[in-house]
Amino acid sequence: MLKLKNIDAFFGKTQVLRHVTLHVEAGEIVSLIGANGSGKTTLLNVISGLHPSRNGSRVFLNVETRGMKPEKIVALGILQVPEAEKVFNPLTLLENLELGAYLRRPDRVKLAEEMEKVFQLFPILRERKDQPAGTLSGGERQMLALGKALMGQPKLLMLDEPSLGLAPTVVSEIFHIVRSLNDRGITILLVEQNAKEALRISHRTYVLDTGRIVLSGSGQELLNNDEVKRAFLGKDYRGKWER
């Protein structure tokens, strides 16, 4: 579905991505883990066209997306839920959801039907549909961001740290939702700091380190990989507090 080959990206003169090659197949959950500053978010931004890449190729559904503007790429079916400020705070939930379908321009009836689907998935949002998004809690905001992205009917959904700053119970709920979205046929590319959860729910995982892909494999493989354990999960990754 998505094939990146030898992607380089820069911030000014600093190279932040080095020869990144990866692929995402239809129906997969692929996660991308790595320390702060390893280039995970930049990689998502490159895929969605927000950040320019140099060299290499970015092919999505047999279309080369290099040099395309973000709105073109969104129209192809790649939707990114950014990490910070993912919703439009002054606008109501309904308006947020409507903007999610911005490029598709569904008519009123269609729009209402699609919103209904989102509300079925996130019942809490229905109760607040006329509130400004800024009044929501962190978890609700994440749900709204997911709902907004779903309104765009993505083929590939890219989530940037969906668990960041959320309470543990909410985190597991979010991961549960991510998985159920995948069950509905949406391909997911997930960036996470919470490596354990990410490895658990994804089919395959790439490990990014200072702009390079240093490891890849199935979630289970990486969970048992000593290097991954040491770097991301702690030496004995079941912490004392969990036992």
Add this chain to the structure above:
Amino acid sequence: MGKKNKIYLLAYALIIFLVPAIWKNNYHLMVLNIAALNIVVVIGLNLLMGFAGQISLGHAAFFGLGAYLSAIFTATFGFPLWPTIILAMVITGMVAYAIGIPTLKLEGHYLVMATLGFNIIIYILMIQLDGVTGGPSGFPGIPRLQVGGFVFDSDRKIYYLLWTISVGTLLLSLNLIHSRVGRAMAALSHNEIAARCAGIDTENYKVKVFVISAVLASLAGSCYAHYITFISPGTFSFFYSIQVVTMVLIGGIGSLWGSVFGAILLTILPEILHAVKEYNVLIYGIILMVVLIFFPQGLFPVVAGIFRKRKDEARSGMELVPGKGP
């Protein structure tokens, strides 16, 4: 644009058109006419500031371009009146487009600097090109506005025309911000990254809004020239640009009704302050400071909030109507 806004707009238009019947003083009507034109400029600027997140310090130049283009084409070359006003809007729009394309692609507030520079350049041109513009002594003898054989030759007659244009601008702008495009604009002014992730072409929108904003200023400028029939560079100096930005801020960024309020208030205020003679600039300044320090959201939301609170109290306990978006 919502039932509420339609009712407000109707009430507003009604009040506006009743004023000259009650008010007999022609000078006061002239002040209100200027307010009508300021509203057009300020609404345009507020679209830019409140919905594209950009500031222009060059709206006096666009206002001036409209005025001078209108004056030169009609008085010097004898062009027909109304097509000339449209021509001036088109030319001003193209100039704004040329400024907007390079500056709005950059992140940050480069438009402020570009428009500030542009305003100064236009001002200097108005003074230096005295063969065409009349230089510092101004451009006299601009034909009056007319429709058919009817000439708008008094403050009272032109009042209806200028306020029709002003209310019309408000109506169209309200429609714009309550449309799909308007929501996209609100989204991009709040959070550009998320807007781009939703597939909104933010660069394109910012440029378009800037052009619309300049075109509205040009329309007001043309009307001003044909109304006063004499223009001079002083009117279009940098000071007027600051003034309209202040009107937006006083009314409230992002609130079009606020713009109406801010423009009327700040047009009338100096006239009222004539009463205190030499202190008028001082008091004007103090009022601006107090408003900006204590009501950074602008005055209009405060005034509107007082009414809304009462209504909400009355309505609390009632069920919200389901399935109705704004």
